[in-house]
Amino acid sequence: MKIGIRKMRKAFTLVELTVVMMVGMMIGSMLIAIFNQQLAFLRIYQLQSFVTEEAPMISLYINRLIGKADRFRLHDSISDALSNTDPRITASPVCVLNFRLPDGSMRASILAFEDGVLNYYVVPESGVLGPSEWSITQRAADVQFYMEQGILRTQLTGPQGEQLIYSGATQ
Amino acid sequence: MIEAVLAMGLLTIIGLILLKLSLNILMPRQWTVQQTITNAYMSYERALAERIPFENLVASNSPWPAFPTTNSENVELGRLPGGRLITGTVTRTRMPYENNFPIDGGSGTIDTNPAAMKVWKVQSVATYTIGGRNYAKSRTVLRSQ
């Protein structure tokens, strides 16, 4: 038969209790701080995502087009672009680019910012436009084309207010 | 108590690791951001160089003076998230093709340059600093007559 002798535990002193509480609070604060730091980091990461992830791809496509074209026209809509109605040089969502090919023909492609998407179309020889070849970006807040001093400029505004302007002159 | 102190110490170490990790992730993105924005701006420099009338290009008040003279200007490269302006310095100059006639800065003759071409390399260089390092991005355009 065993008999355990229970000893009386000593209680914490006030000082010990204070220290332990402070340490606990410090641990809690540090945990919260680290948590906030991570949130801030993720927020910055997210904020930069358009410029770091989307914009380079946009740049790759747009630079293949803007500055390589032999002619350009700006319009308010795709239907205007196809019918060559109301061409202008002021800020417009649609840009027609014409390219001279080695066989002497001229072909056109269209960049159009419509419903929040920057689409790229190749105009077939028949002139009847089909669906877009691809969407260059769906995250831009705004895309405007305009001419300044003979240079075609493409102003790309990101979802967080970031702004890049691509430029090209006719060849 | 001991465990709590150990926990604090561990927390401190974890915090520092996470901070370092965050910086390691964000710093290269700074490079990417700067490159992307500078690339976009440099397309403008290229277009300007292609479009400027040749007469203006070779004039005494040309935006691209003949090397070793250069022309520097603070320019707006673009805007960061939140609309914050990002600026940089662009330096412009132009250099003659060696086969130009002497009057056009080269050493060509009628034997080497029978077509009497005048060719200039028009160069714009954008310089910026990231993390204490100096970067330069260049665009060269050839103009000829």
Next chain:
Amino acid sequence: MMKTRYQPSLKRGAVSMLMVISMGILALIISLYTYRQAIATHELTSSIQLSSDYREKEDAILRSMIAILPNRAILAMQDQSAASYSNWRPLLWRSIFDDSINLANARDSISEDLKSVLGLDNLISANTGDSNLANFDAVFRPILNDTIYSDYSNWRISAGINRDLDGNFPPPLQVNDGWTNSLDYYFPIITNRKLYGSLADGDVGLDVVEYPEFNLLEYPQINFGYAEPGEDFVAKRNWWAFSMDLARSDDMVTGAARFQREFVVSIYEIPSQLAISASSYMSLGQFGNGEDWNSNVTISGGVFAGKAVVEGNTSLSALATRSSLTLSSGASIGGQSFTESPFTPGLREQYHITEGDFFPVSMASEGGRVAFIPINRGNDYYDRFAHSVERNTLSRSTWNDYSVGALQCAMQLDITECVSSTDSTPTELRFSYYKNGVRESIEIPLLTSGVAGLPAGYLFAANEDQTYNFGGSVVDLAFGANGDFGYASGATGQVTFNVARFGDPAPGYAKTGYFRPSYPFEIRTLNTGKICIVVYPQRFEDFLDAINADGTHINNSLVVNVDYSTSTGSVNLDKPNIPCTDFDYGLILEESSDMTLFPNGFSLVTNLRLYFGDDFNTVATTPPAGYTPPGDFYPPVSIFAPEKRYGVEIDPYAVDVSGQIGSLASEDGDAIRPLDSTSASGDAYGSDRITINLDKISHPAELPPITMMNWLITVEEVRNEFDD
């Protein structure tokens, strides 16, 4: 009843450790995931950055190529270009690409000199594509579907000759010459031997059998307006195709090789064809006496000048220049008046949007990826003795033969001797022509025949009892020997030189037959004392017939020079001065109203002052089959002389000129006035005495035998997204 109490194995403080560890692991997982994503994004961005950099460099390389190519093509036509490795190596396509890379700063974006000027320590280039491109041969290649040459190991690209590539490419030229066919893949070869043939039939404007050399092509959609985009113009298009991918050089390291971009670089050979076309400094709009061009001056179509100043209220359809252009405030080009420079950025683009595709004022340097080279040899164009023979050239067409009109002429008439160094009266002429496709010459003594007792002007025909056929020509005959001759005049057709016809003027001697044709040229001294050669174009047909030469369809051009050379000429003769002086010889053109005797047209080149003694080319003829001109058709003619005057001994009352006008003056110096007309006495005609009607050549049938040449260089990309 006994109670026992469970004693926990863990101390209470371990909870905090557990919390910390859990939180730490969670945060680390999030961070690591983000880190991984960031790395992937960074790799992608680096790759994109590299691609963008390569693409920018490639575009700069293309512009460099356009700047370098014209000189290399010319050098390939020059003397000894094929003689040695050091001579031909710089002319290879490979060398052109290599030099283009260096010119475009594609290897090293920022030179050390510029870095030191920028003054930044430890500057890091943000042009990630910088590389010495050691694997250069991987960068440039023939195009993908080239079935003849698929690799670049021997520095070849794809030449646009002798095979039909797919519809993305222009119509090819054809050449029967094995040398050219081989070399065109290695060098930019321009030669008269490359022609349009059956492979191009249907892809060019006209029948290639009728017009193999120059045909009707569509002017490209470029910003340099020698013609309107899409408009037919007379030209020949030489082209070469290649692929380029800068990334391929370092792909083993970067993994950044992309699809190769394919390009076509073209050199259009464009015979001068505008109403006014000259690589000179020209003043347009006023005569030299300050009077404006008035209603007597009609210019249809565009004008090209090396440099131009447009004065007064002149109106032109279009104006293209190589270098500078100055417009008066009252000038109107293409219906447009300009208050500022027409090359102000934005003006042309605005015009394209509001008015149309063709901006009427253009300059080659503002035309984007375009170069325009007017080929102007200046005063050397008129003089075939100013050039040495070119040998051992890469191109089968030598540069001098290609660009000097005096060397292209079928017939050559030279003053080869005069009385003395102080008396320039000609005593001998040399006439050279084609006979059965081979060049032959005859010496024509002017004072004596060179045969004792025979008057001057007689030429050898045949020996005794031999027959000579004079065709339809009417000639004078002589038969004899030893200073004794029998004569007959007005002979034609077959003539047998024998005693039966002439009697025996020199018994006991072997006799010889001579004839004196009606020469199409003679010497005349003007009242002023100026000694001139008179040329009668209308007499050439009979004369060529009489000497059994090829007809006027072959012998259709004439150069008149003074042979001052030491090898074939005379020490008594001096090189004619330009500007012409009253002490130099002159050239008079008479009996020239009817040029229909030259079915392919006629050209005259001389380095002497030219006097129009009669109307020139005022008789219309039937146009070639298949060509319907808008009005009357006249034989295509061209005249090249350093100075022209109207009249000989008497000044005509007025001058009426139709056709095209050009100049060989340079861009430097004073501006020339292309419409100014001078009388025989040297007086300028007033605007009321000059009628000018100029328009462009719109069909190869209108090209004269000798014409000035221009090159247009373009580059286009084969864009696969447009393959329907």
